[in-house]
Amino acid sequence: MNNVLHFLQNGTCKLMFSHRKTMYYAPLVLILKCLVDWPDHYIYRFLLHGMKNDLYYVNCIQNMLRELHEQELNTQAECRAYLGRMFRPKVVELPPWAxxxxxxxFLLKRCVMIHLDDYKDKFYGLVFMTQKLFDLVQNKCKVEGADAVMVQELQVGGHxxxxxxxxxLQNLMYVIKLVLEKKARTGTTLTFNAAELQSIIRSAGSLEQKMETFISTGNAPSTNLLPDAWGFVCPVTPFLDRKQTEKLPHVLENCVFIDGRLVGYLPEDTAHKSMAYVRTLKVMSEDVPITTEIVLRV
Incomplete structure (x- = not known):
C-alpha cells in the first residue's frame, strides 16, 4: 500500500492513500493535524525545519494551514471528526454502529504510513516527504531512478x-457479510448450521480458483533495468544472463530511512564527520549492521 504526496498548481499538497483498491486524496495538513494534537505554530515550525529561507515554501505552508481554518477545522478533534465523516461510508470493515x-x-492505522505504528513517526515522515516534494518542484533535487540499486528491495515470493x-480472504469475508445482511433483511430465520454456511461460502466465490489464477498469470509487470542496476539478487532465476533476466517480472519495493522511520537530524557542520563515523562502525561490524545503507542528504 503506497502513500503518494501530490503537489497542486495552487501551491497546496494532497496525500493519496488507497483503500480496497480505490485511491483517495486528502489535504496534507488535515492528515497532519489528525495525527498529532499540537498547536498550528508547533506544526508550522516542524514543516519549516531547515527551510525557513525558502519563501515560496513558507507561503505555501501558511496557505495550507489557513485553508483549514477557513473550513472551521481548528483542533485535532474537529479534523478527526471531519475526516471520519467524509470516509465513514467507505470503511465497510467497521460495524454500522462505529x-x-x-x-x-482505522484510516490512520491502516492507510497512512502503515509501516509505522506511532502517530508521531507518521507525522515526521510526512513532514520529510513534504520538504522533499517542494525541493523537487523547485528543481532543487532530482528524481531518483526507479531502477537505482539504493531504492530496490527484494520481496520473497511467499510474502x-x-x-x-x-x-x-478480506474480499471473501466482505461478500459473506453482505449475503448474511441480505438474508437478515428478508425476515427469514437464519440457521447457522454447516450446510447453510457452506452454501453461503460457495455463493461468495471460490478462493482456490482466484489464487490459482494469480499464480498462473501473475500481476507484476516486467521492466528493463538500467545498466547500474544489474547485480541485484533476482528472486526468480539469479543464474540467467542479462538479456533473459530483463524479461522476467521483478517484485520490488522502495526502501526509506531506517525501517521507514525518521530518526532525527544532525547539524550541517558535523554531518560529514558523523557519516564517516557510522560507516566506520559498519565496516567494523560494531553496533551498525553491515547491510545498513548510509546516505547523506545535503
Missing part, C-alpha cells in the same frame, strides 16, 4: 502470495 472517530483511527491471500 463512530466517525473510529473510522478516522507476495501471503499479501494476495490476505486480500482475497
Amino acid at each position: 463512530t466517525d472517530l473510529e473510522a478516522t483511527e 507476495l502470495y501471503l499479501q494476495v491471500l490476505k486480500e482475497r
Whole structure:
C-alpha cells in the first residue's frame, strides 16, 4: 500500500492513500493535524525545519494551514471528526454502529504510513516527504531512478502470495457479510448450521480458483533495468544472463530511512564527520549492521 504526496498548481499538497483498491486524496495538513494534537505554530515550525529561507515554501505552508481554518477545522478533534465523516461510508470493515472517530483511527492505522505504528513517526515522515516534494518542484533535487540499486528491495515470493491471500480472504469475508445482511433483511430465520454456511461460502466465490489464477498469470509487470542496476539478487532465476533476466517480472519495493522511520537530524557542520563515523562502525561490524545503507542528504 503506497502513500503518494501530490503537489497542486495552487501551491497546496494532497496525500493519496488507497483503500480496497480505490485511491483517495486528502489535504496534507488535515492528515497532519489528525495525527498529532499540537498547536498550528508547533506544526508550522516542524514543516519549516531547515527551510525557513525558502519563501515560496513558507507561503505555501501558511496557505495550507489557513485553508483549514477557513473550513472551521481548528483542533485535532474537529479534523478527526471531519475526516471520519467524509470516509465513514467507505470503511465497510467497521460495524454500522462505529463512530466517525473510529473510522478516522482505522484510516490512520491502516492507510497512512502503515509501516509505522506511532502517530508521531507518521507525522515526521510526512513532514520529510513534504520538504522533499517542494525541493523537487523547485528543481532543487532530482528524481531518483526507479531502477537505482539504493531504492530496490527484494520481496520473497511467499510474502507476495501471503499479501494476495490476505486480500482475497478480506474480499471473501466482505461478500459473506453482505449475503448474511441480505438474508437478515428478508425476515427469514437464519440457521447457522454447516450446510447453510457452506452454501453461503460457495455463493461468495471460490478462493482456490482466484489464487490459482494469480499464480498462473501473475500481476507484476516486467521492466528493463538500467545498466547500474544489474547485480541485484533476482528472486526468480539469479543464474540467467542479462538479456533473459530483463524479461522476467521483478517484485520490488522502495526502501526509506531506517525501517521507514525518521530518526532525527544532525547539524550541517558535523554531518560529514558523523557519516564517516557510522560507516566506520559498519565496516567494523560494531553496533551498525553491515547491510545498513548510509546516505547523506545535503
